[in-house]
Amino acid sequence: MEETITPAIKISDVRKRYGQHEVLQGIDMEVMPREVVCLIGPSGSGKSTLLRCVNFLEVYDEGEILVEGALMGYEMQYNGTRRRAGEARIRDSRRDLGMVFQHFNLWPHMTAMENVTEALISVAGKPRATAEKKGMECLERVGLAEKAHSYPAKLSGGQQQRVAIARALAMEPRIMLFDEPTSALDPELVGDVLQVMRSLASDGMTMLIVTHEMGFAAEVADRVVFMEGGSVVEQGPPDKLFHSPESPRLAAFLKSWTHRNGQVA
Amino acid sequence: MNEVGFILSIMPGLLHGAITSVFVALAAISLGIILGITVCQMRRSQYWPLVRAAGLYISFLRGIPVLVILFLLFYMPSAVNIEVPSLLVAVLALGLNTSAFQAEIYRGGFNSIPAGQIEAAKALGLSRMRILTRIQLPQVLSLTGPELVNEFIILFKNSSLISVIGVTELMRRSEQLVSTTYKPVEVYLAAAIIYLALCLIISRLGERLKGKH
Amino acid sequence: MDALTTFLLRWQSFLAENGPDFAAALWVTIRISMVAIVCGLILGFAAELGRRICPWLRRPVACYVEFFRGTPLLIQLYLLYYGGPRVGIVLDAEPAGMLGMSLYAAAYFCEIFRAGFESIPEGQREAAHCLGIRPWRRLWRIELPQMAQIVLPPAVNQIITLIKDSAVLSIITVAELTKTATRIMNISFEIVMPLCLLALLYWIISEAVAVVSGKAEARLTRHLTR
Numbered sequence: 001m002e003e004t005i006t007p008a009i010k011i012s013d014v015r016k017r018y019g020q021h022e023v024l025q026g027i028d029m030e031v032m033p034r035e036v037v038c039l040i041g042p043s044g045s046g047k048s049t050l051l052r053c054v055n056f057l058e059v060y061d062e063g064e065i066l067v068e069g070a071l072m073g074y075e076m077q078y079n080g081t082r083r084r085a086g087e088a089r090i091r092d093s094r095r096d097l098g099m100v101f102q103h104f105n106l107w108p109h110m111t112a113m114e115n116v117t118e119a120l121i122s123v124a125g126k127p128r129a130t131a132e133k134k135g136m137e138c139l140e141r142v143g144l145a146e147k148a149h150s151y152p153a154k155l156s157g158g159q160q161q162r163v164a165i166a167r168a169l170a171m172e173p174r175i176m177l178f179d180e181p182t183s184a185l186d187p188e189l190v191g192d193v194l195q196v197m198r199s200l201a202s203d204g205m206t207m208l209i210v211t212h213e214m215g216f217a218a219e220v221a222d223r224v225v226f227m228e229g230g231s232v233v234e235q236g237p238p239d240k241l242f243h244s245p246e247s248p249r250l251a252a253f254l255k256s257w258t259h260r261n262g263q264v265a
Numbered sequence: 266m267n268e269v270g271f272i273l274s275i276m277p278g279l280l281h282g283a284i285t286s287v288f289v290a291l292a293a294i295s296l297g298i299i300l301g302i303t304v305c306q307m308r309r310s311q312y313w314p315l316v317r318a319a320g321l322y323i324s325f326l327r328g329i330p331v332l333v334i335l336f337l338l339f340y341m342p343s344a345v346n347i348e349v350p351s352l353l354v355a356v357l358a359l360g361l362n363t364s365a366f367q368a369e370i371y372r373g374g375f376n377s378i379p380a381g382q383i384e385a386a387k388a389l390g391l392s393r394m395r396i397l398t399r400i401q402l403p404q405v406l407s408l409t410g411p412e413l414v415n416e417f418i419i420l421f422k423n424s425s426l427i428s429v430i431g432v433t434e435l436m437r438r439s440e441q442l443v444s445t446t447y448k449p450v451e452v453y454l455a456a457a458i459i460y461l462a463l464c465l466i467i468s469r470l471g472e473r474l475k476g477k478h
Numbered sequence: 479m480d481a482l483t484t485f486l487l488r489w490q491s492f493l494a495e496n497g498p499d500f501a502a503a504l505w506v507t508i509r510i511s512m513v514a515i516v517c518g519l520i521l522g523f524a525a526e527l528g529r530r531i532c533p534w535l536r537r538p539v540a541c542y543v544e545f546f547r548g549t550p551l552l553i554q555l556y557l558l559y560y561g562g563p564r565v566g567i568v569l570d571a572e573p574a575g576m577l578g579m580s581l582y583a584a585a586y587f588c589e590i591f592r593a594g595f596e597s598i599p600e601g602q603r604e605a606a607h608c609l610g611i612r613p614w615r616r617l618w619r620i621e622l623p624q625m626a627q628i629v630l631p632p633a634v635n636q637i638i639t640l641i642k643d644s645a646v647l648s649i650i651t652v653a654e655l656t657k658t659a660t661r662i663m664n665i666s667f668e669i670v671m672p673l674c675l676l677a678l679l680y681w682i683i684s685e686a687v688a689v690v691s692g693k694a695e696a697r698l699t700r701h702l703t704r
Binding site: 055057087091092094095097098099101103105106107108109118119122123164167168171 | 381395407
């Protein structure tokens with residue numbers, strides 16, 4: 001008997017509206033454990049919105065998002081309907097999800113170490129000494145152990161983003177969400193962050209990444225999902241998607257990308 | 266230079282009154298900070314009755330003169346035959362007034378913290394209380410520092426008004442001295458110098474605190 | 479129901495008896511405030527412009543601003559009203575109040591205009607200079623229009639503050655709103671009604687000015703930013 005594995009993330013027919021505009025038009029997608037999935041597409045395609053729905057930073061209107069089998073953001077009622085889950089419940093369901101933002105969102109009045117250990121101390125309840133040990137480990141993992149006591153203002157963009165990754169890692173999430181992690185960085189600094197993400201992937205982290213870095217997607221992703229105008233247009237292994245795209249829209253998107261940036265891989 | 270000699274001779278007496286002014290101001294601003302943060306949080310809450318109530322509080326206390334607040338708190342209790350000590354009325358009136366202005370100052374501070382920082386905190390699972398105390402308040406207090414120092418200076422100048430309800434602070438001491446010495450120019454100039462000096466000290470202290478950050 | 483009618487009747491008789499006095503006092507408050515505001519704006523602008531044009535005016539104006547912003551209005555009024563005769567200035571309460579408040583207001587407006595001038599990047603003046611534009615033209619066409627937007631909110635706040643500060647004039651016996659209210663309190667032994675009416679009147683004035691100026695501000699800046 002084949003054992004069915006629960007997907008880490010299962011998105012079923014998810015829809016979201018902003019007023020009249022339907023931003024997500026029935027998305028179906030799965031991310032299996034230890035898989036690295038990259039979401040690509042033009043701006044306005046809804047990829048960031050979808051990512052933010054996964055940890056309920058944005059509210060989706062219809063459909064289901066199951067994180068490790070549990071419904072995200074909503075509670076089922078006795079009569080079959082559902083209602084928005086309370087804040088405490090939502091906070092709980094985010095425990096296994098780590099998030100890295102485009103603009104890092106470090107807290108400027110705290111050092112790198114303080115940023116990394118804050119959630120360990122106040123959410124996981126760890127004593128300061130244990131938290132700092134773990135914090136140091138995570139900072140070493142991203143190559144910034146010597147900057148532990150620096151303030152964000154003194155760090156480059158790439159370093160700040162790596163601290164942000166360390167901060168998310170410290171809580172030992174099983175799934176990491178990345179929202180255009182390198183879009184706000186100067187080109188020279190992008191490489192360091194991608195290197196950290198590469199090593200996370202090879203260590204088996206489940207990752208869902210919204211990115212413009214096609215080269216990275218081609219190299220690291222197990223699967224690439226192309227979105228446009230609020231729907232999934234095509235998805236599959238990077239080799240297939242980048243070298244023999246089926247849909248004309250993906251072909252057009254890749255063409256304009258390679259025209260500006262050169263070959264994907 | 267009789268005048269200068271005279272001014273110097275009355276300084277000690279005036280300074281006694283100044284100490285009362287400073288204490289009242291300190292008490293009032295402490296009250297103002299606590300009330301101000303509370304009302305600010307009410308204003309930013311999700312429950313519209315709290316938002317409305319906070320809005321009315323702020324609008325009323327900012328919309329009427331400090332002198333009127335003083336009179337309201339001083340005379341109204343006597344309508345129900347309660348007597349409230351002048352010092353308490355003074356601290357309450359000044360405190361309530363400044364709390365309304367501070368609530369708006371803090372609101373600006375809270376609004377200027379990028380939303381992304383709160384999102385990151387939420388994504389990491391921090392509770393609302395924790396976000397307030399560890400992420401928002403430290404930044405709000407440092408962002409609004411200059412405005413708060415300014416507010417303190419205004420409050421300190423307003424403390425001169427509490428003389429009308431009989432508190433023996435700097436202003437009242439000056440009036441008493443004038444009525445015994447008949448030298449209004451010298452006495453009031455001396456008091457003005459003390460006010461100037463104290464306001465200067467407060468703003469210097471404010472700059473020092475800003476420099477530390 | 480009975481309590482409500484008694485309440486309303488009491489207010490009705492109070493207003494019938496004292497309404498005219500309050501109305502007259504309201505007019506006093508408004509006219510003193512308006513004089514102070516207009517004189518303060520003119521004097522404050524003149525002071526700021528003056529010290530930008532004549533460097534030797536910087537020290538005197540700075541001292542003036544420092545004094546009038548660093549001391550309470552009450553002391554300034556006392557010096558003028560009670561101390562004035564010593565140096566030959568003898569004024570009645572109301573004129574003394576108007577003069578005192580004007581000097582006080584001018585110092586604050588001077589600082590507001592200074593912030594306005596300083597908010598315009600120096601590069602714009604340099605560009606104007608290189609193009610040969612004369613200073614007065616530059617002031618009129620480049621600096622003032624941009625300043626108007628920056629200066630309007632703090633100036634409006636200051637106006638509202640000044641109207642409230644006019645209450646202090648009651649202490650030197652000017653027959654404005656606050657003095658009238660306390661006088662009526664003493665004569666009629668009523669406490670709650672005069673005070674509530676007093677607070678209400680100031681509150682309404684403050685809110686009204688804020689609303690009207692908000693609309694004026696929107697209209698004016700739209701006109702400027704086109």
